[in-house]
Amino acid sequence: MASILSSLPGIPSGGPVRGLECRSSEEMVDFYRREFGQAPLLVLSNREPIVWEGAGALSSPPGGVSSTIHRLLGRVGGKWIALRDSAGPGLLRIPPPREASDSPGYILHRLSLDPGLREAHYAGFSNGVLWPFFHGDQGRIDASPGTFSAYVQVNRRMAGKVVESLATLSPGAVWIHDYQLALVAREIRRMAGNTLPPLAFFWHIPWVDIPEPSGLPWLCELVDGLLCHDRVGFQTEGYRDLFLKTVRLLHGTRVFWDGERLSVMTQAGIRTLSLGVYPVSIDPAHFDRLSRDPEGVRGAREILREAGLLKKGEEIAPYLVSVERMDYSKGFLERTAILEELFTRHPERIGTLSLLQVAPPSRQSVEAYRQYAGQVQRAVDRLNARFGRPGWTPVRTISRSLSQEVLAPLYRFASGALITATKDGMNLVAKEFLACQRGRDGVLFLSRHTGAAQTMDGLTLIDPFDAPLSARLIHQGLSLDPEIRRRKNGLALSSIERNNVFRWMRDNLRALGDFSVPVGR
Ligand code: G6P
Numbered sequence: 001m002a003s004i005l006s007s008l009p010g011i012p013s014g015g016p017v018r019g020l021e022c023r024s025s026e027e028m029v030d031f032y033r034r035e036f037g038q039a040p041l042l043v044l045s046n047r048e049p050i051v052w053e054g055a056g057a058l059s060s061p062p063g064g065v066s067s068t069i070h071r072l073l074g075r076v077g078g079k080w081i082a083l084r085d086s087a088g089p090g091l092l093r094i095p096p097p098r099e100a101s102d103s104p105g106y107i108l109h110r111l112s113l114d115p116g117l118r119e120a121h122y123a124g125f126s127n128g129v130l131w132p133f134f135h136g137d138q139g140r141i142d143a144s145p146g147t148f149s150a151y152v153q154v155n156r157r158m159a160g161k162v163v164e165s166l167a168t169l170s171p172g173a174v175w176i177h178d179y180q181l182a183l184v185a186r187e188i189r190r191m192a193g194n195t196l197p198p199l200a201f202f203w204h205i206p207w208v209d210i211p212e213p214s215g216l217p218w219l220c221e222l223v224d225g226l227l228c229h230d231r232v233g234f235q236t237e238g239y240r241d242l243f244l245k246t247v248r249l250l251h252g253t254r255v256f257w258d259g260e261r262l263s264v265m266t267q268a269g270i271r272t273l274s275l276g277v278y279p280v281s282i283d284p285a286h287f288d289r290l291s292r293d294p295e296g297v298r299g300a301r302e303i304l305r306e307a308g309l310l311k312k313g314e315e316i317a318p319y320l321v322s323v324e325r326m327d328y329s330k331g332f333l334e335r336t337a338i339l340e341e342l343f344t345r346h347p348e349r350i351g352t353l354s355l356l357q358v359a360p361p362s363r364q365s366v367e368a369y370r371q372y373a374g375q376v377q378r379a380v381d382r383l384n385a386r387f388g389r390p391g392w393t394p395v396r397t398i399s400r401s402l403s404q405e406v407l408a409p410l411y412r413f414a415s416g417a418l419i420t421a422t423k424d425g426m427n428l429v430a431k432e433f434l435a436c437q438r439g440r441d442g443v444l445f446l447s448r449h450t451g452a453a454q455t456m457d458g459l460t461l462i463d464p465f466d467a468p469l470s471a472r473l474i475h476q477g478l479s480l481d482p483e484i485r486r487r488k489n490g491l492a493l494s495s496i497e498r499n500n501v502f503r504w505m506r507d508n509l510r511a512l513g514d515f516s517v518p519v520g521r
Contacts, residue, residue: 028502036172040078046180052088077104084110120150123365159187183225198512207239235451279455287435290408300409307396321414325362331420334464341471360401411436416443420464426451441485458491
């Protein structure tokens with residue numbers, strides 16, 4: 001092992017950088033310039049960062065990871081390649097952000113696919129196989145024939161666009177996102193060899209324990225596809241270690257890991273890459289600002305009125321808030337069971353504490369999602385029928401997405417947030433809630449099965465698989481001295497401030513050029 005490692009070029013650590021702050025968009029751009037000079041950036045994702053609203057009007061989400069990358073790209077210039085989600089031209093020139101109007105902006109290349117291929121990639125393999133597999137929900141896997149080949153084709157098409165782009169663009173790095181695009185780097189290397197800019201990948205979802213990976217041919221391809229990057233980032237150490245375990249099970253003694261870099265002897269030669277742990281995050285100051293903005297506050301009060309949570313005299317009734325896509329991995333049924341326990345064991349909560357559940361529909365072309373939405377509806381109806389009282393409903397559901405302007409004050413006004421994901425790569429709602437609770441005593445009840453639970457201090461962790469325990473923790477948490485609650489929130493918020501989304505981006509891209517090692521060198 002020593003001789004192979006010593007034959008590899010010296011590679012610096014991908015770990016945190018001390019004394020180099022990155023707390024704002026400005027500092028992120030400075031970091032980028034120091035790292036890559038004037039070179040542009042090339043980003044790939046399944047979804048587009050903006051929505052074409054017609055007649056040249058674009059809307060972009062006001063926060064979130066995608067919009068942070070969108071802002072960086074607008075400042076440093078480059079290209080974003082994504083599968084097309086809305087109408088409009090195939091190429092869009094995205095203007096720079098308003099606050100930096102002399103920046104280059106970037107090109108959005110929107111790859112159009114035949115609807116059958118798109119569906120087989122999206123609903124078929126990505127969300128019919130990969131999503132349930134990596135969320136530990138084997139019973140929901142629907143491996144229809146041909147969907148993996150659609151997945152490969154779409155990844156190849158994306159790779160083709162990258163290779164085409166490299167003829168005219170010399171990016172400092174190519175940054176690829178998520179499980180829908182895990183084979184793009186492999187396809188790029190097949191098409192263009194190894195003289196390439198550094199290829200970075202971020203795996204946003206969990207990695208799971210896979211006792212027998214060699215029995216799953218698609219998984220072997222996926223893992224080897226991930227090894228084709230120069231850096232792969234994971235949300236938590238746990239997920240990274242499970243990935244390493246899978247690599248070891250597949251490649252046995254040909255795997256060398258020194259805590260930062262991974263080398264695998266493949267038939268083509270030695271692949272060396274860095275494996276990093278970079279918990280995805282938010283810009284807490286942005287959410288804090290939004291939570292107090294008068295227009296958002298007005299919008300939030302309207303939602304509370306719609307949900308029956310504004311009492312006479314406009315006082316807000318106590319509520320817990322949950323915000324997520326209608327996805328089985330978010331534990332909606334487990335959440336209902338927890339509330340049932342809470343109202344049974346602590347009847348004093350009946351009539352005095354509701355749940356406001358913001359749950360936009362998701363992935364409706366996937367059968368498992370349609371079925372799940374129906375089950376959730378029935379469970380909520382049962383709960384409401386059992387515990388509801390005239391003028392009070394235990395669970396209010398808003399089945400559409402709300403803008404961050406409205407969500408932020410809804411987080412701020414809440415007595416708590418209830419996050420019951422049975423498995424989640426990170427869970428940014430937890431961080432958004434805390435950012436909006438600055439100086440307040442709303443309690444975050446966070447599932448221990450989320451990445452967020454592994455990466456913050458001062459949390460009240462619940463277990464969606466243990467309804468009695470979770471109900472007890474909720475009751476106790478809400479009964480705690482408000483000062484203690486505020487202090488716990490402050491502690492958790494300071495971890496988010498240290499590990500904000502700008503730092504996440506910096507750590508993903510830092511020293512990447514030094515990892516760009518051709519196969520076999
Ligand atoms: C997760 C995935 C993203 C995905 C998002 C929404 O966060 O990591 O890749 O875009 O869910 O899912 P959707 O299928 O609507 O894109």
